[in-house]
Amino acid sequence: MAVLERDYRIDGIKWLLIVLVTFGHVIEPALSNPIANKLYSIIYIFHMPLFVFISGYYANVKDKEKLISKGFMLLETFLVVMIPLCFYYGSIIPLLNPENSGWYLISLITWYIIFLLIINKLVGKIVVQYNGCGGQLLIFSCLLAVFAYMLPLKQFGNLLSFQRSCMFLPFFMMGFLRRVKGLPIIPDVSKCIKLVLAIASLVCFAFCLIYSGRILHVLEFNNANVWHMSNLYNQNIGMLLVLKVLVYIGSIITTFAVLMFVNLPKSICAYGSKTLAYYVIQGMFAHILSTYLQVNFYQALFLCVCILILTTVLLRFVDSKFITNPFSTLLKWKY
Incomplete structure (x- = not known):
């Protein structure tokens, strides 16, 4: 795969997504507020699927050395985020069952391992070259997602973010396959298709507003199996399966809609790099502060703005690598 030039429009979208991630984390104690609840449903239908899609697009899985190096760097970042949470809760459970920000980091490592070990090692050279097997890879990821959703593991399903890694894998795969096929990350489509996509997205957001609630939130989280949800919320399994499919469809539609319609000023895009x-800073502080302070909706908004402003100021004076990988930066390790 050719080396990709930096796309500042994607950087802008990434910065928007990190704002939504921070807001989504600080607002959790205030979900009894109807406005907060509905906004939460809208945010979660697309913001993490789009993050995963972008990660898949820019994952250079053919370069094994870089892949391994990236995996170790992400593992260090994961520990930087989760160790403070372990001290806060006085337990290693956050490390083994990562929630909030930690799950995404460990899932990225998992996806790299899937490509490196399963695809590149076990399947063979035909798949390594990715010639004409995009459909098989996408089907494999979808089957793995179905397997995770149907697997009746209440206690261990989220061990090292297993379920989320499986259930978000199709989005990672879609992004990856667009790149290996030489397609731009932002689809170039006609005005007619854009109009259809815009209308479909509005329908998806309306669905989120109408059916906003904890069941929809958990379906968007991708961290619970259908059996556990059926027992917890006293819902029919068939209905939960239908809702899950609708959430997946809605996530795909809104993911591509945000990609095509969001175009932020370059002054903002600079922060996207x-x-x-x-992600690390809000991962360490957003959830802890919002939970400890028990913020309401408007306090959550204020806290989100404060975290983002303080992080922006900090990053003007401190190298971002020192925040994401402090140990390897200080000790000059090379993975």
Whole structure:
């Protein structure tokens, strides 16, 4: 795969997504507020699927050395985020069952391992070259997602973010396959298709507003199996399966809609190159502060703005690598 030039429009979208990630985390104690609840449903239908899609597009899985190096760097970042949470809760459970920001980091490592070990090692050279097997890879990822959703593991389903890694894998695969096929990350489509996509997205957002609630939130989280949800919310399994499919469809539609319609000023896009540092800082402080302070909706808004402003100021004076990988930066390790 050819080396990709930096796309500042994608950087802008990444910065928007990190704002939504921070807001989504600080607002959790205030979900009893109807406005907060509905906004939460809208945010979660697309913001993490789009993050995963972008990660898949820019994953250079053919370069094994870089892939391994990236995996170790992400593992260090994961520990930087989760160790403070372990001290806060006085337990290693956050490390083994990562929630909030930690799950995404460990899932990225998992996706790299899937490509490196399963696809590149076990399947063979035909798949390594990715010639004409995009459909098989996408089907494989979808089957893995179905397997995770149907697997009746209440206690261990989220061990090292297993379920989320499986259930978000199709989005990672879609992004990856667009790149290996030489397609731009932002689809170039006709005005007619854009109009259809815009209308479909509005329908998806309306669905989120109408059916906003904890069931929809958990379906968007991708961290619970259908059996556990059926028992917890006293819902029919068939209905939960239908809702899950609708959430997946809605996530795909809104993901591509945001890609095609969001175009932020370049002054904002510049911050998008440091989204991992933003992710680490909000991961350490957003959930802890909002939970400890028990913020309401408007306090959550204020806290989100404060975290983003302080992080932006900090990153003007501190190298982002020192925040995401402090140990390897200080000790000059090379993975």
